[in-house]
Amino acid sequence: EPEVTQTPSHQVTQMGQEVILRCVPISNHLYFYWYRQILGQKVEFLVSFYNNEISEKSEIFDDQFSVERPDGSNFTLKIRSTKLEDSAMYFCASIPDRQSNQPQHFGDGTRLSIL
Amino acid sequence: AQKVTQAQTEISVVEKEDVTLDCVYETRDTTYYLFWYKQPPSGELVFLIRRNSFDEQNEISGRYSWNFQKSTSSFNFTITASQVVDSAVYFCALSGNGGATNKLIFGTGTLLAVQP
Numbered sequence: 001e002p003e004v005t006q007t008p009s010h011q012v013t014q015m016g017q018e019v020i021l022r023c024v025p026i027s028n029h030l031y032f033y034w035y036r037q038i039l040g041q042k043v044e045f046l047v048s049f050y051n052n053e054i055s056e057k058s059e060i061f062d063d064q065f066s067v068e069r070p071d072g073s074n075f076t077l078k079i080r081s082t083k084l085e086d087s088a089m090y091f092c093a094s095i096p097d098r099q100s101n102q103p104q105h106f107g108d109g110t111r112l113s114i115l
Numbered sequence: 116a117q118k119v120t121q122a123q124t125e126i127s128v129v130e131k132e133d134v135t136l137d138c139v140y141e142t143r144d145t146t147y148y149l150f151w152y153k154q155p156p157s158g159e160l161v162f163l164i165r166r167n168s169f170d171e172q173n174e175i176s177g178r179y180s181w182n183f184q185k186s187t188s189s190f191n192f193t194i195t196a197s198q199v200v201d202s203a204v205y206f207c208a209l210s211g212n213g214g215a216t217n218k219l220i221f222g223t224g225t226l227l228a229v230q231p
Contacts, residue, residue: 031217033218035219041223042223042224043160043208045220048218056218091160095217103150104210104219106152106160107159109160111158
């Protein structure tokens with residue numbers, strides 16, 4: 001069964017540095033998502049992406065965050081200048097289309113640790 | 116606004132006991148979807164079930180069963196004859212048709228500990 005894959009599985013970065021988290025969604029999917037889970041807390045929606053643009057974003061997704069699909073397969077989340085509070089697990093997900101009967105399947109996540 | 120409430124923060128049971136995880140949701144959408152995900156200690160999110168708002172039939176899959184009641188806005192999850200491998204955090208989630216993108220709104224999760 002096709003899977004969403006995320007790299008790296010764990011990223012350690014110094015505060016203030018830029019970080020890029022990578023995701024490869026399932027190949028025929030059109031909607032892509034990033035979610036965040038701070039340790040011990042619930043999973044929170046960050047942003048959705050469709051047709052090469054952001055379709056919805058949450059209050060968490062401020063100017064420090066950006067997403068892009070640089071090459072038609074990867075879907076990346078960039079944090080420009082990381083803060084301690086950005087430490088979390090970041091999950092990528094995708095679905096074929098909005099009317100799909102398929103649920104959102106998540107990648108295994110990237111654990112981001114900011115020092 | 117959409118909201119999912121999982122009032123049970125932690126549940127501890129002994130193996131072979133039955134356990135029910137509660138989920139209550141709020142939404143103004145007439146069409147919506149409800150989900151359960153399992154998060155084992157390894158951290159990944161494992162999809163368990165998706166139900167749409169027009170299908171109130173209860174569902175059973177092996178030891179798992181789900182009770183969807185629109186009248187009480189609840190979508191409860193029961194594990195029969197629990198096993199140690201069921202130990203995980205379980206999240207209930209909601210997705211509305213009125214939103215732009217079918218984003219998921221998660222509850223705060225219930226940590227289930229199954230003791231041998």
